[in-house]
Amino acid sequence: MQTSATGPAVHHPPRGERLDLTWLKPIGMIGLSVSNFIYRILTLGIYDFWARTEVRKRLWSAIRLNGEPLAYTGTGKELFLGFLIVFGVVLLPILIVSVAAILIFGPNSLTANLIQAAIYIAVFMLVGVAIYRAQRYRLLRTNWRGIRGNLQGSSTPYAMTYFLTLFLIPLTLGWIVPWRATKLQSMITNNVRFGSMPFAFRGNSGLLYGPYAVLWFGILVLFIVASAISGMVIGSIQGDLGPGLEPPDDVKQLYGLTILGVFALAYLFYLFMSAWYRARTINHFAQCTHFDSASFNGTATGIGLLWIDITNLAILIAGSLVVVALLSAIAALIFMIVHALVPATAMSPAEIQAYAAAMAAPVLVFIGALSFTLLLPVTQARSMGYLIDHLALEGSVDVNKIAQSTADPMATGEGLAQAFDIDAF
Amino acid sequence: MHSDLFHQRFEARYTDGRTAGSRDVMVELTERGILIPQDGSAAPLIWPFGALATAEPLTDHAIDALVTYSYQPGATLFVPGPRFARALATLAPQLTASAERWRAASPWLWGAAATVAIGVFVWLAGLSPAHTIANMLPDKARTAMGRQVVKSMTDGRAVCRDDAGLKALEKLTGRLVAATHDGKAFNVVVIDWGLVNAFATPGENVVLTSGLLDAANGPDEVAGVLAHEMGHGLELHPETGLVRAMGLAAATELLMGGSGTLSNLGIVLLQLSYSRDAEGEADDHAIAILRDARISSKGFARFFERMSKTDGSAKRLGKGGLGGMLSSHPDTDERLAKVLRSGGYAATPALSEREWAALKSICRTSLPSAKAGHSE
Numbered sequence: 001m002q003t004s005a006t007g008p009a010v011h012h013p014p015r016g017e018r019l020d021l022t023w024l025k026p027i028g029m030i031g032l033s034v035s036n037f038i039y040r041i042l043t044l045g046i047y048d049f050w051a052r053t054e055v056r057k058r059l060w061s062a063i064r065l066n067g068e069p070l071a072y073t074g075t076g077k078e079l080f081l082g083f084l085i086v087f088g089v090v091l092l093p094i095l096i097v098s099v100a101a102i103l104i105f106g107p108n109s110l111t112a113n114l115i116q117a118a119i120y121i122a123v124f125m126l127v128g129v130a131i132y133r134a135q136r137y138r139l140l141r142t143n144w145r146g147i148r149g150n151l152q153g154s155s156t157p158y159a160m161t162y163f164l165t166l167f168l169i170p171l172t173l174g175w176i177v178p179w180r181a182t183k184l185q186s187m188i189t190n191n192v193r194f195g196s197m198p199f200a201f202r203g204n205s206g207l208l209y210g211p212y213a214v215l216w217f218g219i220l221v222l223f224i225v226a227s228a229i230s231g232m233v234i235g236s237i238q239g240d241l242g243p244g245l246e247p248p249d250d251v252k253q254l255y256g257l258t259i260l261g262v263f264a265l266a267y268l269f270y271l272f273m274s275a276w277y278r279a280r281t282i283n284h285f286a287q288c289t290h291f292d293s294a295s296f297n298g299t300a301t302g303i304g305l306l307w308i309d310i311t312n313l314a315i316l317i318a319g320s321l322v323v324v325a326l327l328s329a330i331a332a333l334i335f336m337i338v339h340a341l342v343p344a345t346a347m348s349p350a351e352i353q354a355y356a357a358a359m360a361a362p363v364l365v366f367i368g369a370l371s372f373t374l375l376l377p378v379t380q381a382r383s384m385g386y387l388i389d390h391l392a393l394e395g396s397v398d399v400n401k402i403a404q405s406t407a408d409p410m411a412t413g414e415g416l417a418q419a420f421d422i423d424a425f
Numbered sequence: 426m427h428s429d430l431f432h433q434r435f436e437a438r439y440t441d442g443r444t445a446g447s448r449d450v451m452v453e454l455t456e457r458g459i460l461i462p463q464d465g466s467a468a469p470l471i472w473p474f475g476a477l478a479t480a481e482p483l484t485d486h487a488i489d490a491l492v493t494y495s496y497q498p499g500a501t502l503f504v505p506g507p508r509f510a511r512a513l514a515t516l517a518p519q520l521t522a523s524a525e526r527w528r529a530a531s532p533w534l535w536g537a538a539a540t541v542a543i544g545v546f547v548w549l550a551g552l553s554p555a556h557t558i559a560n561m562l563p564d565k566a567r568t569a570m571g572r573q574v575v576k577s578m579t580d581g582r583a584v585c586r587d588d589a590g591l592k593a594l595e596k597l598t599g600r601l602v603a604a605t606h607d608g609k610a611f612n613v614v615v616i617d618w619g620l621v622n623a624f625a626t627p628g629e630n631v632v633l634t635s636g637l638l639d640a641a642n643g644p645d646e647v648a649g650v651l652a653h654e655m656g657h658g659l660e661l662h663p664e665t666g667l668v669r670a671m672g673l674a675a676a677t678e679l680l681m682g683g684s685g686t687l688s689n690l691g692i693v694l695l696q697l698s699y700s701r702d703a704e705g706e707a708d709d710h711a712i713a714i715l716r717d718a719r720i721s722s723k724g725f726a727r728f729f730e731r732m733s734k735t736d737g738s739a740k741r742l743g744k745g746g747l748g749g750m751l752s753s754h755p756d757t758d759e760r761l762a763k764v765l766r767s768g769g770y771a772a773t774p775a776l777s778e779r780e781w782a783a784l785k786s787i788c789r790t791s792l793p794s795a796k797a798g799h800s801e
Contacts, residue, residue, distance in 0.1 A: 027486040032522075039526060043533035044540065050529040054522070057481040061491070068438060068447070068503050069491050071480035076529050099671070103569055143480075146442035146499040195445060402445035404499055 016293060016396035019065045023388035026062040026381055033319075033377045041367060049083065050076030055377045059384050065144055074141035090126065094119055124166065128159030135188055147195035148405045151188065158187050174216060178208035185285050194291070196403040203288030211280040218273045226266040230259045275309065276302025286391055294395030300387065308386045312379035319375035327367055430454055430512045435504050442499020452502065454512055459492070461502060472502070474517040482522035483514040551702070559664035564628070567664055571628030574663075575614060578624065578632055583791035585615040585635060590787025593780035597644065600775070601652055604717035611655055617788045621732070623650050625657035627664045635788045641728060644776035644784065648718075649711060649725020656710025662703050708760055712767040721772040726764040733757045
């Protein structure tokens with residue numbers, strides 16, 4: 001009796017377990033990128049929904065909790081149907097109304113412009129709905145150990161907050177941004193469930209105002225300094241020349257380049273500062289996010305985010321260049337074949353050229369526009385990998401307490417978000 | 426078949442999908458599926474290979490597999506190590522990445538091939554979907570389109586309104602319209618513009634420039650040009666061109682998210698040039714109209730010939746409209762010969778000397794275009 005009273009029973013064994021959040025770098029993302037790219041071209045773009053889905057399956061699987069992967073259970077068909085619904089219910093009516101307005105009231109007439117303005121406002125109001133619903137779809141399609149995520153509640157309060165505070169950004173000279181971001185983030189986090197267990201957002205935007213002030217005044221100082229240096233450069237040549245005299249062209253060019261360089265440097269500084277602020281935001285939001293007896297800890301840095309962004313851009317450009325080079329080679333080959341096959345008398349070389357160009361142009365534009373997305377999956381994996389590598393779940397979670405969610409899974413997915421191009425992954 | 430793969434055992438984690446708890450199990454690959462032992466005396470579960478799904482499609486790089494079974498939603502089996510994933514790819518080949526991709530893409534590949542084939546067929550057979558749509562447009566819509574186009578073409582330019590000139594123009598138009606046997610009333614507007622050009626616009630409208638009247642040597646030449654533009658109008662070429670351009674613009678707006686490409690219909694038409702076939706059709710109409718109106722086609726041919734020479738006069742032509750007809754087409758000579766061949770009937774001048782003089786000076790009185798647009 002005594003032993004049991006003073007023994008292990010006194011120290012309650014922790015009810016939960018520590019969950020170790022890790023990123024297991026996915027292998028074969030380049031191969032997947034190429035395969036998706038080819039399928040997208042051959043299906044005239046429609047395969048995109050399935051391509052996106054396979055990328056998500058790979059990315060979700062790379063996120064591990066205690067070594068076990070998250071699972072993405074969405075399908076390409078759901079994304080496709082979601083897109084079709086939004087196309088029919090939102091995009092098509094918008095297009096028809098704006099075309100009809102122009103045809104009936106005339107281009108640049110007051111009525112047509114008012115109708116256009118009303119459409120733009122409606123679209124902005126829908127952006128919030130789109131973000132919220134896309135999050136819900138993704139969470140419902142995210143499983144760990146078979147338990148679904150969910151985002152409860154209606155998207156209306158979120159959409160209204162998103163819309164109304166958007167107009168306050170210019171009115172407050174940007175000072176509402178940290179409050180707005182925190183408010184929107186908390187509205188989502190507080191409605192997130194993993195199975196039966198809720199997430200909670202505890203914290204406010206207070207801690208973000210310091211970094212934001214640094215960013216805000218930093219941009220101001222940067223602009224003033226860059227302008228002052230440019231002014232000094234111009235002043236120094238004009239001073240040497242005396243008033244009213246034009247400097248020679250080569251000197252003008254040199255100083256033009258100097259000023260361009262100054263502003264490019266300033267822009268780089270700006271990118272760094274905004275990445276730094278972004279990192280502080282991510283880490284702050286992580287700290288405010290609680291789940292059972294655990295909370296997240298973020299260690300993202302500005303340099304880290306900036307490096308990922310810049311290298312991702314380089315990767316996308318490299319991918320596009322590869323596609324364009326391949327495309328040019330194929331076009332040259334086709335042209336040579338046509339040249340050899342068509343008898344010289346039937347068409348003049350100039351006509352063949354014009355003809356071939358007219359035939360090939362739409363194809364080239366289609367593939368050229370897609371070329372930037374060739375290595376998109378690789379860059380998405382790098383971005384997500386960075387985030388997961390710099391997030392930890394600290395504290396314990398009683399996994400046996402988490403029961404399956406009873407929420408109705410949505411049948412179709414996130415078309416609205418895709419239509420407005422606010423997808424990250 | 427794959428007997429070497431059966432009866433291998435693998436360490437795995439199993440969850441029943443009711444809670445997020447999980448337990449270690451030793452699973453076994455059997456002929457009937459994956460065998461998952463249960464606690465105590467409960468019978469082991471068998472998950473047949475045909476009803477399995479994996480969290481990500483199986484590839485050669487797979488280092489583990491997260492398996493689910495469609496008849497036991499929520500339950501998951503996580504098997505670390507590449508050995509199981511490879512065996513599963515052999516026993517359930519429908520789960521491999523290549524099989525899943527092909528399954529998703531193949532209907533669309535056929536669809537894309539059919540779309541391309543239809544496109545090539547439409548193109549080879551000379552079908553024009555834009556023309557079909559233009560044909561279906563109600564007259565009201567065509568009139569509205571025409572009003573917009575004329576308005577944007579005359580934007581910033583004066584509409585010529587001299588009484589005697591208008592009377593002469595009405596007479597000429599009436600004579601030609603009567604010869605179309607179509608019952609469509611054409612509305613012809615002269616605008617004060619130095620460019621030598623004429624445009625057919627939707628809804629049976631023709632816009633002539635004062636530059637063209639200046640450049641014409643006699644009413645028969647203007648009659649020929651008018652008849653040619655009416656030919657375009659009768660064939661709905663302007664409507665077709667706009668439908669095509671609007672279709673493209675609408676597609677662009679849809680893809681790019683709206684940039685107001687649709688607001689410049691008139692500009693579009695100014696740039697529009699018709700195909701050889703369309704010009705041929707308009708010529709055929711012009712020849713028939715001139716013949717039935719008893720106006721000599723020689724005037725049309727003369728004007729045609731003069732303007733198609735690449736001397737100074739032709740440079741004053743714009744890109745679209747008549748300019749498009751006379752520029753760049755290698756078969757101008759052929760078309761000219763056809764017009765010349767059509768002669769040989771008794772003809773009277775299109776207008777009297779006095780009426781022609783009045784038409785030439787129609788721009789003596791003009792209204793600013795904005796007012797004209799409103800009063801119409």
